[in-house]
Amino acid sequence: MATIDAVDRAIIDGLQGGFPICERPYAEVAARLGIDESELLARLQALLEARVLTRFGPMFQVERMGGAFVLAAMCVPEGEWQRVLEVVNGFREVAHNYRRESDRNCAFNMWFVLATESADGIAAAVRGIEEASGLPVFPFPKLKEYFVEMKLAVRA
């Protein structure tokens, strides 16, 4: 695990949203954090390279662009894991993919999010993954969202 110091922590905690849209946004944020613009840029670069941050920039809601964002899962037998993983991750529509396990031996062990520019794209991606992997894909579209907030304070 990468070492995160107090300044990195302040950057991560303070920059999960609200990045300004102005001429020199990094300078504005750096001033707020009490560091130089160049230091902020260097630290962001280092945090991205160390994979402490997976991205820095706008997070899009594809539904608001007329597209769709759908959770889906597969039950992948252990012996086929690597082959299926390569098939699934090879689809550009797969935005995230997580391996999951439960205490109850739930067979749904591969969970991914499909992001497509049109609502029809989801069904096409599901079919494409099923054909390429030979395994069923179970879509779990959200019927209702009760709460979404993904801002986690650093605890490392």
Next chain:
Amino acid sequence: MNAPPIDALDRRLVLATQGGLPLVSRPYHQLADQLEISPQEVIERLARMLDSGVIRRIGAVPNHYAIGYTANGMSVWDVPDERIDELGARVGALDFVTHCYHRPRQLPAWPYSLFAMVHGISRGEVRAKVAAIAELLGADCRAHDVLFSTAILKKTGLRLGA
């Protein structure tokens, strides 16, 4: 939810920023040069997309493992359909639940309809939080499970085709 879909220039801005913002002093000016439009146009369009929700937010996306949340549990619950909206609102309001959704069941293999994501520094902490959700649901919980993530296999976010 009725915001008009983005136009062609918005789409070019999405393509130019979906991998991240340039790490330079004037990132919006760099995007403007790249797209051959004015910096003012970039700034106005990004502000508009932020307003309309096309952009949820602009900032850092942490790898939650790297910042200490090594346990990430997707708790899933089978609750009565007629009660789910009330229960979902109550579970979603808990401060340790980061996402909460009603999703379809996939019977017979998957009986769960309420999904609540719980993060913690250990599986024990996540399990204690899941137990608190079970208590809140009481007799409305007919079955539940918690699926811990054991590996991030991919995390690129949205990628539109060029």
